[in-house]
Amino acid sequence: MSRAAGDTLARAALSRLFEPSDTVGMALVAVVGPEDALRIIRGEVDAGPAGRRSLRDALDLSDGSGDPLKDGLARWGPRLQDLAPERDLATLERLGGRLVTPETEEWPEALDDLQLARPLCLWVRGRARIPTQARLAAIVGSRDSTAYGASVTTELAAGLALRGYSVVSGGAYGIDAQAHRAAIASSQESDVPPTIALLACGVDRYYPAGNEELLRTVADRGLLISEVPPGSSPTRYRFLQRNRLIAALGAVTVVVEARWRSGALNTAHHAAGLGRAVGAVPGSVHSANSAGCHRLLRDGSAVCVTDAADVAELAGPFGSCPSGDRRREGAVHRRAQDGLSIPDLLLLDGLPLHASTTVDKLAAVAGLAPRDVLAGLARLELAGLAARAAGGWRRKD
Amino acid sequence: MSRAAGDTLARAALSRLFEPSDTVGMALVAVVGPEDALRIIRGEVDAGPAGRRSLRDALDLSDGSGDPLKDGLARWGPRLQDLAPERDLATLERLGGRLVTPETEEWPEALDDLQLARPLCLWVRGRARIPTQARLAAIVGSRDSTAYGASVTTELAAGLALRGYSVVSGGAYGIDAQAHRAAIASSQESDVPPTIALLACGVDRYYPAGNEELLRTVADRGLLISEVPPGSSPTRYRFLQRNRLIAALGAVTVVVEARWRSGALNTAHHAAGLGRAVGAVPGSVHSANSAGCHRLLRDGSAVCVTDAADVAELAGPFGSCPSGDRRREGAVHRRAQDGLSIPDLLLLDGLPLHASTTVDKLAAVAGLAPRDVLAGLARLELAGLAARAAGGWRRKD
Numbered sequence: 028m029s030r031a032a033g034d035t036l037a038r039a040a041l042s043r044l045f046e047p048s049d050t051v052g053m054a055l056v057a058v059v060g061p062e063d064a065l066r067i068i069r070g071e072v073d074a075g076p077a078g079r080r081s082l083r084d085a086l087d088l089s090d091g092s093g094d095p096l097k098d099g100l101a102r103w104g105p106r107l108q109d110l111a112p113e114r115d116l117a118t119l120e121r122l123g124g125r126l127v128t129p130e131t132e133e134w135p136e137a138l139d140d141l142q143l144a145r146p147l148c149l150w151v152r153g154r155a156r157i158p159t160q161a162r163l164a165a166i167v168g169s170r171d172s173t174a175y176g177a178s179v180t181t182e183l184a185a186g187l188a189l190r191g192y193s194v195v196s197g198g199a200y201g202i203d204a205q206a207h208r209a210a211i212a213s214s215q216e217s218d219v220p221p222t223i224a225l226l227a228c229g230v231d232r233y234y235p236a237g238n239e240e241l242l243r244t245v246a247d248r249g250l251l252i253s254e255v256p257p258g259s260s261p262t263r264y265r266f267l268q269r270n271r272l273i274a275a276l277g278a279v280t281v282v283v284e285a286r287w288r289s290g291a292l293n294t295a296h297h298a299a300g301l302g303r304a305v306g307a308v309p310g311s312v313h314s315a316n317s318a319g320c321h322r323l324l325r326d327g328s329a330v331c332v333t334d335a336a337d338v339a340e341l342a343g344p345f346g347s348c349p350s351g352d353r354r355r356e357g358a359v360h361r362r363a364q365d366g367l368s369i370p371d372l373l374l375l376d377g378l379p380l381h382a383s384t385t386v387d388k389l390a391a392v393a394g395l396a397p398r399d400v401l402a403g404l405a406r407l408e409l410a411g412l413a414a415r416a417a418g419g420w421r422r423k424d
Numbered sequence: 425m426s427r428a429a430g431d432t433l434a435r436a437a438l439s440r441l442f443e444p445s446d447t448v449g450m451a452l453v454a455v456v457g458p459e460d461a462l463r464i465i466r467g468e469v470d471a472g473p474a475g476r477r478s479l480r481d482a483l484d485l486s487d488g489s490g491d492p493l494k495d496g497l498a499r500w501g502p503r504l505q506d507l508a509p510e511r512d513l514a515t516l517e518r519l520g521g522r523l524v525t526p527e528t529e530e531w532p533e534a535l536d537d538l539q540l541a542r543p544l545c546l547w548v549r550g551r552a553r554i555p556t557q558a559r560l561a562a563i564v565g566s567r568d569s570t571a572y573g574a575s576v577t578t579e580l581a582a583g584l585a586l587r588g589y590s591v592v593s594g595g596a597y598g599i600d601a602q603a604h605r606a607a608i609a610s611s612q613e614s615d616v617p618p619t620i621a622l623l624a625c626g627v628d629r630y631y632p633a634g635n636e637e638l639l640r641t642v643a644d645r646g647l648l649i650s651e652v653p654p655g656s657s658p659t660r661y662r663f664l665q666r667n668r669l670i671a672a673l674g675a676v677t678v679v680v681e682a683r684w685r686s687g688a689l690n691t692a693h694h695a696a697g698l699g700r701a702v703g704a705v706p707g708s709v710h711s712a713n714s715a716g717c718h719r720l721l722r723d724g725s726a727v728c729v730t731d732a733a734d735v736a737e738l739a740g741p742f743g744s745c746p747s748g749d750r751r752r753e754g755a756v757h758r759r760a761q762d763g764l765s766i767p768d769l770l771l772l773d774g775l776p777l778h779a780s781t782t783v784d785k786l787a788a789v790a791g792l793a794p795r796d797v798l799a800g801l802a803r804l805e806l807a808g809l810a811a812r813a814a815g816g817w818r819r820k821d
Contacts, residue, residue, distance in 0.1 A: 046770060046791045101793030105784065179709055262773035264766065309706030309718055312576055312730040321706055324721055324728035331721035331728075333709040369661065373443060376659035387502065394443045396498030 163277035168202025186335020285319025565599025583732020682716025
């Protein structure tokens with residue numbers, strides 16, 4: 028067996044032995060490589076005093092703080108009997124999938140930011156390649172979303188898909204499902220998959236059951252990704268761990284709706300902890316489903332985002348459109364008096380609309396020297412804001 | 425005439441000559457005092473080369489950058505003919521008011537933060553004393569507010585009044601009027617006036633006309649304050665300047681609703697520039713009346729606030745209630761599994777609800793050593809989350 032194939036098979040096997048973020052397991056892999064890690068766990072070879080010392084170093088442990096490998100072996104041992112990595116890889120291949128490992132070219136480097144909590148491998152189902160971090164934007168939120176949340180999710184996901192982003196979410200009910208759906212509906216012909224669902228269970232399972240059709244469509248048009256092998260159940264622990272992958276994969280994570288306590292906040296905090304941009308959508312202060320978003324805004328964990336342009340701007344260089352002035356150019360037009368100096372504004376305030384007035388009276392009313400009144404009137408006339416009238420000046424609107 | 429009475433009369437006069445934030449005029453007052461400033465403007469005495477030099481220094485001007493005093497005199501001259509400070513003070517007294525100057529004990533020190541843009545004096549109408557900065561909270565927003573804005577304003581103003589704050593606003597239609605009304609309706613017996621309206625016109629005028637009854641009530645139960653003398657019109661310039669007083673007076677300024685361009689944003693930026701706390705109320709991303717609030721949140725000028733407790737917390741020590749845990753203690757109760765260690769969470773996930781399972785099976789399912797399964801089950805049993813069952817263990821909900 029080639030070294031690459033050996034690594035792949037070993038990682039497939041280890042991903043069934045280790046729960047996500049098993050740092051002792053990941054440290055063992057970092058120290059001896061996946062194949063030898065598996066041999067040590069199987070009892071075929073011993074780590075030896077040097078291996079144990081390296082492991083302690085990788086875990087930043089001092090001497091005399093217990094034996095992490097012994098604890099690990101006790102934890103992994105009960106699962107050894109179920110190991111069948113060839114069968115798991117065959118299942119994946121049958122589903123049109125592939126195992127993406129740190130040794131393969133497709134590996135998302137963004138996941139390396141997770142350090143020892145990096146996944147062993149990604150079980151990937153779907154034809155498209157995993158896009159680069161800059162093109163991935165996560166949209167997450169409550170399962171029991173409101174009509175408002177669904178509507179904003181649709182706008183954000185559609186707007187991001189149109190800008191060439193791949194929308195990452197968790198495949199759950201509510202905001203997640205709406206994000207996947209809207210991204211698929213708005214996707215353009217492109218080499219970027221419109222959407223990616225990160226699952227807490229194996230990619231052969233459709234969970235929750237009510238999203239089966241949606242998840243089949245995501246597998247067909249986008250990607251289903253999991254760090255646990257086919258057949259694995261979605262446990263609470265795996266849901267929480269899955270959130271770190273959603274947060275780490277993309278350039279930005281947006282929370283559309285979340286209650287005061289919500290898994291979406293966990294994803295947002297993961298993203299912030301990794302230095303990723305985090306956005307939160309504001310909503311009514313009377314909506315319990317926006318309380319979590321407001322919490323993120325209030326404690327400074329997230330930036331306020333109101334549309335896909337905001338999210339793209341937050342995500343960084345790729346796909347961002349020239350900002351700042353885009354709103355001014357839109358619905359709101361500049362008013363003629365914008366940018367006037369203070370004396371000219373005072374003068375404009377003093378000019379009557381329906382009658383005319385003299386320069387001397389204007390000087391007293393506006394609190395300006397007569398000389399400055401004359402100069403200011405000339406500027407306002409040029410700007411179309413003042414006009415000469417019988418016996419003096421008046422405002423022009 | 426006593427020195428104090430002389431200062432008062434001079435400031436009353438100067439407040440008709442100078443538009444708000446006339447920095448040259450204020451520098452002149454700072455250098456020679458109000459009475460001599462008035463004499464110089466009247467041409468009764470000359471500032472002299474030394475006075476002119478001090479004035480340039482006070483204005484941080486280099487030599488050869490024109491003569492600010494000459495420009496000032498040309499600006500103030502046309503208004504000299506209208507000066508009648510005794511008449512203005514008599515008008516104020518008839519309305520039950522008083523002139524508050526930096527020389528009086530009631531002067532709000534917070535206004536000194538405005539430096540050369542500090543008002544000359546405050547024309548105050550109403551019986552109550554101006555409260556200290558820590559007890560003043562400004563609520564501002566759109567004139568064309570929505571039902572949502574009105575409802576949130578009511579909650580905030582009433583909540584702040586109940587906490588002993590005086591609610592400061594601008595007496596305008598919409599959010600301002602609602603803030604004044606709700607504060608009055610919720611006010612307690614206290615030495616703090618429930619609400620204060622900062623006007624852009626004289627305190628003898630009711631502007632806008634539709635708020636006359638409200639402004640009369642504010643004068644009766646709270647305070648009307650202006651930096652311009654009785655009879656003065658509310659010009660656009662004075663509205664903008666008035667905003668700086670709203671921002672400077674209080675400990676916090678909250679924007680409830682504001683369009684993308686709104687005077688309320690001007691007030692918020694004044695407050696931020698003075699180092700005051702600024703809050704913005706989130707709303708629907710589809711509401712144009714919340715766009716300005718979201719703009720403040722997005723650019724970091726304001727903190728997200730959703731209720732009076734948030735505002736009080738932002739305002740600082742006075743009246744703030746123990747925070748952080750107040751929401752948890754409220755509607756949302758802790759769930760039994762909160763705070764479980766990762767192994768115990770894995771174990772709980774592995775326990776079946778409707779059947780029982782063995783320790784060995786649990787070890788494989790949860791990915792734990794059998795020894796750790798036993799210890800964990802004991803902890804979960806203690807927490808009421810696991811129960812012994814025929815042949816093993818099951819979950820207890």
